[in-house]
Amino acid sequence: MSALSLKGITKAFGSMPVLKGIDMEIENGEFTVLVGPSGCGKSTLLNIIAGLEPATGGTVEIGGRIVNDVAPKDRNIAMVFQTYALYPSMTVRQNITFGLECRNVPKREREAAVTRVAALLQIESLLDRKPSQLSGGQRQRVAMGRALVRDPLLFLFDEPLSNLDAKLRVEMRMEIKQLHQRIRSTNVYVTHDQIEAMTMATRIAVMHQGEVQQFADPDTVYNRPANLFVARFMGAPPMNTLPARIETAAGGVRAVVGRGETAVALPLPAAFAAQAGREVVLGLRPECIAEEDRRFGHGGERVTLELPVEMTEPTGAETIVLARLGGERALARVSPDVRLRSGDRGRFVLDMRRACLFDPGTGALIA
Amino acid sequence: MPELLVIWGPLLLAAAHIVVFTAWTVWISFTASTLMPANEFVGLRNYSSVLATRNWKIAFDNLFVFGGGFVAFTMLTGLLLAILIDQRIRGENVLRSIFLYPMAVSFVVTGVVWSWLLNPGMGIQKLVNDFGWAGFRFDWIVDREMAIWTIVLAGVWQAAGFAMALLLAGLRSVEPDLIKAAQIDGAGPVRMYTRVILPTLWPIMVAVLVILLQMAITTFDLVRALTGGGPGIATQLPALVVYDFMFQRGQIGRGAAAAVLMFLILLGVLVPHALFKYARKRRAADA
Ligand SMILES: Nc1ncnc2c1ncn2[C@@H]1O[C@H](COP(=O)(O)OP(=O)(O)OP(=O)(O)O)[C@@H](O)[C@H]1O
Numbered sequence: 001m002s003a004l005s006l007k008g009i010t011k012a013f014g015s016m017p018v019l020k021g022i023d024m025e026i027e028n029g030e031f032t033v034l035v036g037p038s039g040c041g042k043s044t045l046l047n048i049i050a051g052l053e054p055a056t057g058g059t060v061e062i063g064g065r066i067v068n069d070v071a072p073k074d075r076n077i078a079m080v081f082q083t084y085a086l087y088p089s090m091t092v093r094q095n096i097t098f099g100l101e102c103r104n105v106p107k108r109e110r111e112a113a114v115t116r117v118a119a120l121l122q123i124e125s126l127l128d129r130k131p132s133q134l135s136g137g138q139r140q141r142v143a144m145g146r147a148l149v150r151d152p153l154l155f156l157f158d159e160p161l162s163n164l165d166a167k168l169r170v171e172m173r174m175e176i177k178q179l180h181q182r183i184r185s186t187n188v189y190v191t192h193d194q195i196e197a198m199t200m201a202t203r204i205a206v207m208h209q210g211e212v213q214q215f216a217d218p219d220t221v222y223n224r225p226a227n228l229f230v231a232r233f234m235g236a237p238p239m240n241t242l243p244a245r246i247e248t249a250a251g252g253v254r255a256v257v258g259r260g261e262t263a264v265a266l267p268l269p270a271a272f273a274a275q276a277g278r279e280v281v282l283g284l285r286p287e288c289i290a291e292e293d294r295r296f297g298h299g300g301e302r303v304t305l306e307l308p309v310e311m312t313e314p315t316g317a318e319t320i321v322l323a324r325l326g327g328e329r330a331l332a333r334v335s336p337d338v339r340l341r342s343g344d345r346g347r348f349v350l351d352m353r354r355a356c357l358f359d360p361g362t363g364a365l366i367a
Numbered sequence: 368m369p370e371l372l373v374i375w376g377p378l379l380l381a382a383a384h385i386v387v388f389t390a391w392t393v394w395i396s397f398t399a400s401t402l403m404p405a406n407e408f409v410g411l412r413n414y415s416s417v418l419a420t421r422n423w424k425i426a427f428d429n430l431f432v433f434g435g436g437f438v439a440f441t442m443l444t445g446l447l448l449a450i451l452i453d454q455r456i457r458g459e460n461v462l463r464s465i466f467l468y469p470m471a472v473s474f475v476v477t478g479v480v481w482s483w484l485l486n487p488g489m490g491i492q493k494l495v496n497d498f499g500w501a502g503f504r505f506d507w508i509v510d511r512e513m514a515i516w517t518i519v520l521a522g523v524w525q526a527a528g529f530a531m532a533l534l535l536a537g538l539r540s541v542e543p544d545l546i547k548a549a550q551i552d553g554a555g556p557v558r559m560y561t562r563v564i565l566p567t568l569w570p571i572m573v574a575v576l577v578i579l580l581q582m583a584i585t586t587f588d589l590v591r592a593l594t595g596g597g598p599g600i601a602t603q604l605p606a607l608v609v610y611d612f613m614f615q616r617g618q619i620g621r622g623a624a625a626a627v628l629m630f631l632i633l634l635g636v637l638v639p640h641a642l643f644k645y646a647r648k649r650r651a652a653d654a
């Protein structure tokens with residue numbers, strides 16, 4: 001039995017379609033992250049799961065029960081909001097127990113529940129404060145406590161970390177992940193931060209324009225993106241997407257980028273031979289283009305090229321290089337030891353084993 | 368800074384008027400002025416004689432009854448209307464305009480219309496009597512004990528829409544996530560309002576309260592038009608006492624003293640409110 005099952009969820013505000021048929025099965029204990037650009041319908045989908053917003057079509061099943069007509073409080077869910085949404089007039093303790101109070105849980109049990117949750121989140125010392133007396137990170141914890149105290153079937157998070165500063169965000173990200181591993185909760189987590197998605201998720205649903213573009217584990221989403229949108233959305237800097245032709249030559253299969261003088265031929269794994277003769281979009285992660293003496297973790301297809309450098313962006317841990325590859329712009333991630341300047345010609349090695357091919361018309365992954 | 372200059376002129380002029388006339392009134396209240404202003408200083412004599420009149424005593428007592436009743440019932444009615452309209456009912460805009468409309472009507476008109484409605488011989492009582500319930504009595508307006516409540520009634524009718532508009536704006540500005548969180552927590556409609564929504568509304572409530580108290584203390588035209596202070600002097604209010612001394616009896620000195628007393632009552636509301644606002648700002652800055 002899956003914890004959450006969405007079947008053909010559609011939603012329109014007036015005549016504007018926002019969700020166009022969402023299907024998803026989420027198993028118990030999974031940490032699903034919904035990620036996508038602003039306005040793609042993530043919050044709307046989460047609100048539909050919570051029952052805060054009616055769906056225009058489709059069914060929502062939580063724990064095997066169809067809940068389309070069930071009120072939010074009876075769906076056995078809890079939600080953490082971006083704005084924390086703590087009740088300003090109540091103390092932390094009252095905030096945490098309000099849901100239990102509404103369900104007429106006896107006071108003794110409520111106290112026990114607060115004690116348990118406060119210990120879990122290390123907020124014992126804050127229990128008698130008002131939300132206005134807490135820092136952003138503390139409010140975030142209290143909001144989590146309010147969700148945890150009822151021990152629901154499903155936790156929903158709507159960009160819970162986006163109001164925190166960068167350092168705190170990383171800390172809380174790890175904490176939420178650890179908490180999930182400890183209590184094995186089923187989480188649906190909305191974010192537009194793809195690092196959060198990659199680091200926390202057991203499965204990622206990439207949404208765009210009201211549709212799920214890909215629903216898979218982080219590794220697959222990153223290395224085998226279902227289409228060009230996912231390829232360009234996930235990863236920072238994003239995947240290079242270069243128009244290319246697939247040819248077979250004496251040495252094997254090659255992808256030719258550019259035409260005439262500047263054209264570059266890149267060797268591909270033999271498995272790509274089936275695509276010979278096609279015009280494609282070649283997808284290559286920036287980390288697959290590195291300084292010449294880099295060793296990739298395998299002995300497969302690699303090629304060394306001399307490329308003109310247009311710009312460099314040192315980030316400290318690595319340097320992002322904007323280079324010209326067959327007349328197209330391509331990003332490379334090189335070691336910071338390599339001192340390249342714009343206008344130089346640098347020698348790079350390309351890891352072609354991790355190349356992806358996309359259909360230039362539909363954008364779908366072909367190989 | 369040309370815009371600043373343009374606004375400063377009238378502003379200074381207006382401020383000067385207020386300060387000058389207030390100061391002048393305060394001065395007059397210490398003089399032996401009668402029909403005409405005179406500059407003979409008499410100390411607190413005007414005050415003691417005003418405070419000794421039955422007229423002022425009744426006006427002062429009435430102010431508590433009227434002020435309390437008016438503020439309490441206006442707030443309550445305004446809040447109920449605001450909560451009703453907040454249910455996203457159909458025709459919300461029409462209803463909101465209807466409720467707000469009385470505020471656009473002059474107090475004199477309100478007073479006159481209500482004086483007809485409340486007149487036992489031609490208003491509500493007559494209507495119900497004519498429908499066949501001959502024993503029905505609704506003659507508060509001619510009843511010394513109850514007449515002050517007719518002023519409360521008309522005042523509430525007029526100001527409730529105004530309170531509703533402000534409170535509704537407050538209800539609508541409650542953060543949507545807060546309401547969503549409470550829905551998931553399982554708060555029913557009563558708990559939703561009493562525990563979650565209304566507690567976030569109290570700064571607006573205090574503001575409405577202060578405005579209504581100010582209105583209550585300075586009420587004049589409504590009483591003039593509705594009861595004229597009667598029956599007898601049963602519905603006398605401080606502003607009417609001032610008017611009575613100054614323009615009916617030609618005792619400007621005493622009138623001014625009554626006006627200054629009224630001003631002091633007003634300060635009794637405004638100063639605590641200003642302190643309260645200041646304290647809140649300080650606390651917000653500290654947090
Ligand atoms: N109540 C509403 N009425 C009309 N349109 C709405 C309403 N709520 C959302 N929308 C529209 O639906 C679309 C999806 O909104 P949604 O809030 O789900 O986006 P999101 O993916 O959560 O974006 P973000 O990352 O900015 O939070 C947007 O185009 C938005 O304008």
Ligand SMILES: [Mg+2]
Pocket residue numbers: 042043044
């Ligand atoms: Mg959103």
